[in-house]
Amino acid sequence: MTHGTAGQATAGAGRPAGRPRSEKAEKAIIEATLDLIAEGMGVAELSIEAIASRAGVGKTTIYRRWSNKEDLVADSLATLKAPLPAVGGVSVRDDLITLLAAMQNEAGQERTRCLMNIAMSDADRYPRLMGRFVKVAVEPRRKAVRDVVQRGVDNGELRPDTDVEVALATLSGAMLWYTKWGNGELTDDLAERIVDQVLSGIAPL
Template sequence: MTESKPTARRTAETDESRPGAARPGRPRSERAEKAILDATVDLLAEESGVDGVSMEAVAARAGVAKTTIYRRWPNKEALIVDALGALKGPLPELPGTGVRDDLLTLARYMSVERGLKASRCFWNVVGGAEKYPELYERYRQDVMLPRREVYLDVLRRGVERGEVRRDVDVNVAVAMLVGAFAYHKPPDPLPDGFGEQLVDTILRGISTD
């Protein structure tokens, strides 16, 4: 008598345990991770902000088991940081043809990236910095500072090429650039051509021309 094969359980956990199994489309583990990150962002963007994000709430909204979340993230702070990092995504490739071109590329991207959901998440984390200092510090270290280094590198290259004055404090210049976007808190719209005006205004003060 032929022994019948056990029926495979249709869960994210089952597919993840079969790394060589063929799967149509996106692997189930990747779909589960995306659903978890999307659910975290949705919850974080709501009025309750960080307080509204819990492993239980994320699991319910993403349609996964809590154990699926805990296998990837030890706590909600780590989950929120990864979700925000995925929401922002990588910065665009810079043309490298000059400090103005590079700064304009970054400024235009920041203008587009400033979507309502992304901005609400950012402000909810910043607004909760006093209550959740470890979360804010992790977000600053893992998301904000690496992106800030990209802006700093643009200005440092500008100094090396003689486009930016050597006496300029590049940290202050980056704070002016990024801070100008933060000044316009959503849902306030950015003025037309804001990125170009901002870059040209800053360059008038720091360039060698």
């Protein structure tokens, strides 16, 4: 009997006391948050009470996982970002096309676009929210592109004097331009066109 009690204590040692993790409840909370924002509720109007009511959970269930509204919104928005695609590592060109095509695909999803527009409009009022969102969703994508460009510099596929940060900004900025302000010019070969245009300026002669 004593052994069983000790075993149970050991099994639960890795889980913080008072913070049970329920994947079902967590998913319901995130979906409720996204639904309310997608319906036009700004971050300022969004409340833990409204989220709890929509998700069918108590407010304490939300506060066990998120200490404040901004962290919850940031994590919810981050779920809209699909996992980064695996890159083959064979060529810089192929890997950059893969990553930019994923960005284009994400931006083309209506729900994602709507939610991001609303969230970005509250960026000045909620810098913590945007800071967390950049950390969990944007920066991993920047790093993926940055790593591919740096690999190209290191292995000679790109010029040794390539400014990696400018190349990163040029590639991602061009895709952002087309997906946000490009007036529907989102062709299937857009990622390839952007990458080839940039590489023609930074590839070795």
